[in-house]
Amino acid sequence: MDGIRRSGVPRSVAATTAAAVALWLACGALAAGADGVIRGSVEIRRSQVVTEARPAAAGLGAAQRRPVEFRPAVVYLDSAPSGAFELPETGRAAMDQRNQAFVPHILAITVGTTVDFPNSDVTFHNVFSLSKTKAFDLGRYSRGKSKAVRFDRPGVVQVFCDIHSHMSAYILVFAHRYFAVTDQAGNFAIAGVPPGSYTLAVWHEGEVRDTRAVTIPDSGGAVDAAFVIR
């Protein structure tokens, strides 16, 4: 688990796949009960980041000031239930480039999803990633244009703009569907979880910050979990 916690989602998802399937085969009874929901909140006590451009003394004028960027957490099952690793439904998602920021800052998707990167700014952007999960470079393109990338491996993909160094975002690619991105209030809900015992992990800004054991009873229902990130 230490290795999983250090590296975050990529290794956790990949490494726990075999273990989860084996556990399910051994128990053989997980599919019998009603599905439940894991809900709760993540309170982020660390100061939220104002993502400013690098201070440039070489500028002839002031750069546009930017608001505090909302950086949510992602909560997911570190050990996923049976059926979780069936070929997920492939879909599309979008990460906009607006006001020199990626919107949303965090995108959580399943393997096979294609992500569109539209440019809504008047300036050029150049989306790229050096991540092992998916390295790509979309080149420069202008407002109104969009390019897409399909993510076919689970893991964490950190995304940057080659022109604006203050732009960054994360795409978390899961091999299962048991994850949720927290809303503005920090709340989350993972629905349709089969009965069983799992490890629930919370990820924020590149790291797994906390984990917790949760159990969905055979009768299903809701299980609450609250996290605090300092």
Added chain:
Amino acid sequence: MRLSSSPLGAAALAAGLWLSSADAAMAQHWPTEPVTLAGGRLLIGGDASVTFGSDDPGWFTYTDYETSAIRRVRAGATIEVRATDRIAFLTEIRAETGAGVTPYAWYVRVSPLASGLVDIQAGRIPPVFGTFARRSYPQDNPLIGSPQTYQYLTSVRPDAVPATADDLLKMKGRGWLVKYPVGDQTPHNGVPTIAAERWDTGVQVRVGPPALEGSVSYTVGSLSDPRVGDNNGGGQIAGRVAWHPVPAFTVGVSAARGVFVADNVREARPDAPPGDDDQRAFGIDAEASWSRWLFRGEYVANSWSVPPLDVPRIVDPLGSRAGYVETKIRLHPRLYAAVRGDVIRFTTIEGSGGLDTWEADVSRLEYGVGITIRRGLLLKTSVLSNWRDGGRVRTDHLGAVQLLFWF
């Protein structure tokens, strides 16, 4: 203005930058963003680079008598304090081998309008002329060397001038160490056409939206001799208008005129006929980009006027024409290639031996690649081939490697 001359200054500042960034932002992560404190009121960015290149016996890459641009360790920190939404204080501190720690820039920026259409900067400010001197060193430079307009040392000095055309011609191709009979007798390096390694002191105003903006400045020095304090009782006015019709293209037109020759020259020769003693320059710059390609180019027509003293006299301004074009293409998310073609040509003067260019023409071709090791850590390598129409060493093929880090 040096705060320290310690040879370890660059390394110490680099270490300090690293620690501050790691502590303030993401202690367990490689820093990829500037340090932002006090709700965005205090911003700190930094960079550090180590450059090692082959020996340069022709002094093609030197930025002063002791420093080659392809052999140095350098670190810098840029700090912006936003006192209010309209007023900010900026400073850029640099440390490099042979130069200690120097406040490269320090000025106040006032943005009087909420629309952001006007900015006023006062202090040691960035030059408005051209573009290269304002590129944040070194990550905005796809190669290791600088365009010759901004780096190559000519045989002109502000504090010492030739008495005759022959004095000037003797120094042809020897801009790294120049000595003239009038003014300061100490051998010293000449100046580049536009100094990118130092900034001038004065006031600058920028007006307009990004699509069409104009900037004008009044400073105490000149393009080739930016100063903190005045040395000739005259200032420089410079301006640039930039048109940015579409995201893919920017074109700019620049002009500057300022008094260049220092007072000590005329004090040494009070019999010198009155003259402008100034530097004048006109420039055009352009940048275009599309997909994985980036193109840039600049052309600068420049002249220095020096007092016509003894026979054979230097009667006309000493002119230069310089230009470069460069392109960069990203071949892979981690790899790009770049090339720059660069020439500087000089006008002729009449010496005892006849008509000749007053300085040796120089051409340079630099090409190289950059490899992104990780975000904010770039390894560059390039080859610089130099050709000069004069001087002791006329051809010099140099190799260089640069590792740079920034956040």
